Amino acid sequence: MMVRPKHQRLVLVTLAVAAVLGAVLLAMWGLQDRAAYFVTPSDIAAGKAEPDTAMRLGGMVVEGSLVRERDGVSIRFDVSDGKAVTPVAYRGITPDLFREGSGVVAEGRLQPSGLFVADHILAKHDERYMPPQMANEVAAR
Amino acid sequence: MIAEAGLASLWLAAALAALQLGLAAGLGGTPGRQLSSIRAVAIGQGILTVLAFASLVLLFLRSDMSVLLVAENSHSQKPWLYKFSGTWGNHEGSMLLWVMVLALAGAILALFERRLDRRTLGATLGAQAMLALGFFAFLLFASNPFERLSPAPVDGRGLNPLLQDPGLAFHPPTLYLGYVGLSVAFSIAVGGLVRRNVGPAIARAMRPWVLAAWVMLTLGITAGSYWAYYELGWGGWWFWDPVENASLMPWLAATALLHSVNVLAARGGLRAWTMMLALVAFSMSMVGTFLVRSGILTSVHSFAVDPTRGSFILALLTIYIGGALTLFAFRIATVKEGAPFEPVSREGGLVANNLLLSVILGIVFVGTLYPLLAEALSGEKLSVGPPYFDAVASPLALLLAALMVIAPQLRWRRDAAPVLPRIAPGLVVGSGVLMATIVLAPGIGLLPRLGLTLGATLVPASLQPLLNRSLRRTPLAVWGMCLAHLGVAVSMIGMASDSAFTRERLAAARPGDKIEVGPWLVEFRDITPVAGPNWTALEAELRASRGSGVVVLNPQSRFFAEPPTTTNEAAIDTSWNGQIYAVLGEQDGEGRWQLRLWWKPFVTLIWFGGCLIALGGALALIGRFFRERRPRRRGEDAFA
Numbered sequence A: 001m002m003v004r005p006k007h008q009r010l011v012l013v014t015l016a017v018a019a020v021l022g023a024v025l026l027a028m029w030g031l032q033d034r035a036a037y038f039v040t041p042s043d044i045a046a047g048k049a050e051p052d053t054a055m056r057l058g059g060m061v062v063e064g065s066l067v068r069e070r071d072g073v074s075i076r077f078d079v080s081d082g083k084a085v086t087p088v089a090y091r092g093i094t095p096d097l098f099r100e101g102s103g104v105v106a107e108g109r110l111q112p113s114g115l116f117v118a119d120h121i122l123a124k125h126d127e128r129y130m131p132p133q134m135a136n137e138v139a140a141r
Numbered sequence B: 001m002i003a004e005a006g007l008a009s010l011w012l013a014a015a016l017a018a019l020q021l022g023l024a025a026g027l028g029g030t031p032g033r034q035l036s037s038i039r040a041v042a043i044g045q046g047i048l049t050v051l052a053f054a055s056l057v058l059l060f061l062r063s064d065m066s067v068l069l070v071a072e073n074s075h076s077q078k079p080w081l082y083k084f085s086g087t088w089g090n091h092e093g094s095m096l097l098w099v100m101v102l103a104l105a106g107a108i109l110a111l112f113e114r115r116l117d118r119r120t121l122g123a124t125l126g127a128q129a130m131l132a133l134g135f136f137a138f139l140l141f142a143s144n145p146f147e148r149l150s151p152a153p154v155d156g157r158g159l160n161p162l163l164q165d166p167g168l169a170f171h172p173p174t175l176y177l178g179y180v181g182l183s184v185a186f187s188i189a190v191g192g193l194v195r196r197n198v199g200p201a202i203a204r205a206m207r208p209w210v211l212a213a214w215v216m217l218t219l220g221i222t223a224g225s226y227w228a229y230y231e232l233g234w235g236g237w238w239f240w241d242p243v244e245n246a247s248l249m250p251w252l253a254a255t256a257l258l259h260s261v262n263v264l265a266a267r268g269g270l271r272a273w274t275m276m277l278a279l280v281a282f283s284m285s286m287v288g289t290f291l292v293r294s295g296i297l298t299s300v301h302s303f304a305v306d307p308t309r310g311s312f313i314l315a316l317l318t319i320y321i322g323g324a325l326t327l328f329a330f331r332i333a334t335v336k337e338g339a340p341f342e343p344v345s346r347e348g349g350l351v352a353n354n355l356l357l358s359v360i361l362g363i364v365f366v367g368t369l370y371p372l373l374a375e376a377l378s379g380e381k382l383s384v385g386p387p388y389f390d391a392v393a394s395p396l397a398l399l400l401a402a403l404m405v406i407a408p409q410l411r412w413r414r415d416a417a418p419v420l421p422r423i424a425p426g427l428v429v430g431s432g433v434l435m436a437t438i439v440l441a442p443g444i445g446l447l448p449r450l451g452l453t454l455g456a457t458l459v460p461a462s463l464q465p466l467l468n469r470s471l472r473r474t475p476l477a478v479w480g481m482c483l484a485h486l487g488v489a490v491s492m493i494g495m496a497s498d499s500a501f502t503r504e505r506l507a508a509a510r511p512g513d514k515i516e517v518g519p520w521l522v523e524f525r526d527i528t529p530v531a532g533p534n535w536t537a538l539e540a541e542l543r544a545s546r547g548s549g550v551v552v553l554n555p556q557s558r559f560f561a562e563p564p565t566t567t568n569e570a571a572i573d574t575s576w577n578g579q580i581y582a583v584l585g586e587q588d589g590e591g592r593w594q595l596r597l598w599w600k601p602f603v604t605l606i607w608f609g610g611c612l613i614a615l616g617g618a619l620a621l622i623g624r625f626f627r628e629r630r631p632r633r634r635g636e637d638a639f640a
Helices: A005-032 A041-045 A132-140 B002-024 B035-061 B068-073 B080-088 B091-112 B118-142 B166-194 B200-232 B242-267 B271-294 B307-334 B346-378 B386-409 B420-440 B446-466 B476-501 B605-627
Strands: A035-039 A054-061 A074-080 A085-091 A103-110 A116-123 B382-384 B503-509 B514-517 B520-531 B535-546 B549-553 B556-560 B565-569 B571-575 B578-587 B593-601
Touching: A005 B271, A005 B346, A005 B386, A035 B346, A041 A054, A041 A085, A054 A085, A085 A103, B002 B035, B002 B091, B002 B118, B035 B068, B035 B080, B035 B091, B035 B118, B068 B091, B080 B091, B080 B166, B091 B118, B091 B166, B091 B271, B118 B166, B118 B307, B166 B200, B166 B242, B166 B271, B166 B307, B200 B242, B200 B271, B200 B605, B242 B271, B242 B346, B271 B307, B271 B346, B346 B382, B346 B386, B386 B420, B386 B446, B386 B476, B420 B446, B446 B476, B476 B593, B476 B605, B503 B514, B514 B593, B520 B578, B520 B593, B535 B578, B535 B593, B549 B571, B549 B578, B556 B578, B565 B578
Parallel strands: A035 A054, A085 A116
Antiparallel strands: A035 B382, A054 A074, A054 A103, A074 A085, A103 A116, B503 B593, B514 B520, B520 B535, B535 B549, B535 B556, B556 B565, B571 B578, B578 B593
16 A cells, blocks of 8 residues: 555654654663763762762872872872862873873762772873863862 | 965955855846856855965965964974874864865855756855855954964974874864765755755755765764774774764764665655755754864863854854754745655665664764753753763664665565565574674673674675676666675674673783783883984883784884873784784883783774775765766666
């Protein structure tokens, strides 16, 4: 049976609308627990960060806090936003330009103990670059 | 002088764009009659923009530090290739490149387009001029690349070392050709809607542009992915970074458009749909430009940021996209109904393809823009990354691959014949691979397993349209389709294999230590200082052996003086069944060096598949050029 053109257009329009709605609903569902919030050490100190959810921690690496573990590939350092300090643990090669006193964004999860375990570390890419979120923090200070 | 000449050409080109728009809008007589002058103006505009861009290239090659842009982004001690490619390694230069491609596309359209009637072509060129005018204004008022710097510094600040790579010479221009090539499809759709002339002729005029832009986008994304893979040294090939998504969104829209424009050209169906996709595709290019150029998102590509320009592009975006959608809404009722078809038919398959691609596009779009929206509405800062995109978009991509197994083999309009025999070869191969992965690699994840299975199913299925044909008389477009679909299969197998079978080792090693990764035994021999044209480096010597085969890997940790930066240069060795990848880190207090090693089986298939996809598109494009010169024979399969 061949459908009539008019009918067919209706079906196509309905399908298109359904696709758009479906995409938005799927996306909202997916975003519910998969978006990583940006937090600062102050947020963590104030108890605003929920443990064991993916998040990004931003701030400055505190001078003198960088410690290399015995295995040679794990490090610990403190991240500060000027008001509070969060200890961070990371296993891996640190990115170019990661050093004490420089800006950092760490992706990972907060342990109930208060230690932030990072899966990835993003450092600023050149001397001029600062993550926008951090530039705001610095400007606000 | 060169800078002033460049700036003057840019102003003149902008004036010509305004003139072109005026002529097309009917000032100075009927647009149909004015067509030859509109054409001439469009060509002049293209030439002037090329001149402006050439001036900027010249300024960079000569290291003219009295130009602000050169002083901020270049350095006289740089190799000439990076001076050249550094022209577009910054905001102003890359926007000028963008606008040059836009104006050139308009000029080429004006020169060669003969399929559209005079009035539609006039309206199309008017739309193209309107697009160009806005972006000329953006360049002239918000990002002038020719601004002088007085007094001139002794030398420049240098180019970001991450960008000092042959990849930069190739990657942005290709992507821009793709992004901006879609502007012509947008303009043709606007022209057709304005002239109430939406039909197969529009689709035929649009098709080569869509194909060419899509080929360029495919190449640009493939090259960008490989570049990020070896340059960032993170071992990954796609990070769902907003800037990557910015190139993926136009690609998804263009892929959908590429398929639906053929239905319109060949069968007269999916008219309104195709117009909508043409508008959406270039809108996605503009959204992408906005995301990258406004610096509004945190991103690994954030060296290209400048927040002050965001509002200008956002305003352009709103005017163009809003205007086009309004035009669409007003004119949609005048678009004629297409030829009817049954759900199970080639058209039905293509509709399903379009729906799935649109849903994936929607998911990527929402995921990419959600952080912006959340921050604007609640002030909450967040980022959306791989966990979201992998979980939500991948299953749909697999569904799309499943559709590709059968859809290209369906007949136009209706297909009542049994489907199963036609997909039997694919099913046999696919189930074989599924069994093999269950037996040999029981531990791998569901998505990679399905990816391997569907990829394997798709290999024979994608070639099946070539069966029962005389291969010598098969149109190039059919070869192109088969090759592109095969490319998707190959790429999918590569992605699945990479995520299922990659082995990674992170170690602290002293010279003489041995590290095992996958089938390889890697011996850390030595570390030596080396020097390049504008960097110094520490280079490790690693001897990786597998059976009797030995390869030497030399990952480096490079230091650049201008601007002062350290980068990791990964060492990669490619064999037929994968790549071994090594990154050198820092030295710890006890004299050990950090080494990160990966063994990535068949990872190269990802980019090889991408090239096959682009090659398929190129073949189809070449086929179109030859076929459209010949009168169409009756009953010929116009799009197979």
